[in-house]
Amino acid sequence: MSAVPSTTPTDSSGRPVRLGLRENWPQFTLLVIVNVCVGGLVGLERTTVPLIGADTFHLTSDLAVFSFIIAFGLTKAVTNLAAGALTARFRRKQLLTAGWLIGVPVPFALAWAPSWGWIVAANVLLGLNQGLAWSMTVNMKIDLVGPARRGLATGLNEAAGYTAVGVTALLTGYLATSYGLRPVPELIGVVFVAAGLALTLVVRDTAAHVVLELAQHAAPLPTGEDTGLKATFARTSWRDRSLRGASQAGLVNNLNDGLTWGVFPLLFTDHGIGLAAVGLIKGLYPILWGLGQILTGHLADRVGRKPLIVTGMLVQAAGFVLALVLLDRPLLAGIASAIALGLGTAMVYPTLIASISDHAHPAWRANALGTYRFWRDAGYAAGALVAGILADAVGLEATVIAAAALTAVSGLLAARWITERRTGTR
Structure with a gap:
């Protein structure tokens, strides 16, 4: 894009906008750092909160712990869905700022909650924060780079967020070993909230980039095509085979994450390992998930979406099997499982977002991404609910077996339903 057309829109500073990673690297980099803070805030909970429920508040039901x-998950899912529609009424930067303001009380509530109900309420706020803030960083990066580099853009975004999740989970595990489950591990979240809000104030909105992409798009919007949320929800959820295939894979992927979030700390402490080791297991999974997306996002732009999605789901299923096969050596089991789950999720996560973007016209892409992220993050709630019910009924190990089977089936469905649409062809 060496030439700027006379009709090229301008940004909030009056400068002509261009699409591309190189052309927008300062803003793209700033948004990557913002998403580090977004991921760091949710990473506070990965190691300690299930154990707080069991040890501090003496909850005896696994379902209650996973509440x-x-x-x-439910709050984030609904917020993701609403975020797509809200972009038609509010600028992305406004929604990103709102997400950070909602997240301000979260670390304080986790640190000093007087009852389990406060922890649950803090997670409603956290879901709102993540749904708005993470959704907007994804949308804004896709806006900036244009169609040709979506895989790399989403890979870098998710890499930043989930590496921060993993590093924070690892750090909170070590802090809990030295200082107890509360309040020290949770208070590092104050740094993430303050930094994320401050950086958001200097981010420029990307509305002009969306206008430019619409003007340059290879295929005009078909006459009479409904771009509203209701029509896009139906199209993304079940009417379009590829969008349906990506949505179900996203749901099962995060079902796995929600299940391991609750089950793994309890499973491995039951088998004799300590908080630092749990922190290592819970940190290694999202660190590999995060860093791996830099490569897999780029790879998805070269080899296509479907091979990575199908392979990634099957690798995740193998990760659950490893957790059980090696359980008589629990630290090895946790590490081996974390490696497989992290690498499998790295293959899937940015690729699914890119696949959705490939099949969605820019006029309804925000709603399609919101719908996909609704189903994907509903997986957190589904995973915790399924895990709680199964763990109470048949035990933690049987719950892991069920997760392995479900993940393998999801990979096969993705293989059947998803088709390729190379970037920039719609």
């Missing part, structure tokens, strides 16, 4: 994940 905070259900609250988080």
